[in-house]
Amino acid sequence: MLVSESNLNYELQDIYILDNGTFYFFDNFIISEVKEGVLFDWEMAQEIIAIAESYYGVGQKIAYISNRVHPYSLVPQDWLKFFKAKNFISAFAVVSYSQQERSNILLERLFFKSKIKKFFDLEEAVKWAISEQLKYDDRKTTA
Template sequence: MLVAESNLKYELEDVYILSTGVFYFFEDFIISEINEGVHFNWEAAQDIIELALNHYGSGSKISYISNRIHSYSIEAQDWLKFFKQRHTLRSFAVVTYSKSGLINVMMEKIFFKSKIKTFENLYDAAAWVSTHKPTIRDKSMVS
């Protein structure tokens, strides 16, 4: 389900449409919908990081939902660059709609410093990030 087709659109604070995808900014989380065929890497991530810093302010703890409605690739090891720059997330959720999407998340978990919570629908992911308030280093997070 696209964010634009959901009831979540009524809670939006801002939307950024970039060449890599659409990024929806809410009160304390971001939902991404990366475009079909994109190779999402550190360079592309920096654009979103800059937008998030401008929107939420430095030091804000936000959550990130990757709504994987399209097929695209991720440079999974670039998560190491994210953490090396001392960036943090409160929590990270992935909405995946296929078995191959789950396999991709398993590969991404190798480089991510904490757990990634997976969901089969956008509403459950949004509810979880809205109620789950640990920092990314919280070991109680489940996947």
């Protein structure tokens, strides 16, 4: 399900339409919908990081949901670059609609230091992301 087809539009704060996909910004999470056939690499990730830092502030952690409505490829080794440079993700979810995407998640888990939660329903992923962000915020305030 596309974000535009969901009931999430009332919570939507901003949309960034880039060459590689559309990124939906909410209060404390981002949903990405990468275009079909894109090879999502470190350079593209840097563009999203810069937008997120400009939008939420440098050092602010947020939840990230990859809504994989279109098939695309990732450069798994670039996860290592991402975490060496900046880690602004408090929780990471993938919404998968195909068997191939489910297999890709297994590969990504080899490179991603934190847990990747997989879902088959966008709205369930959003509920989880909000819950995880609240847990992160609680840990931050009690530390």
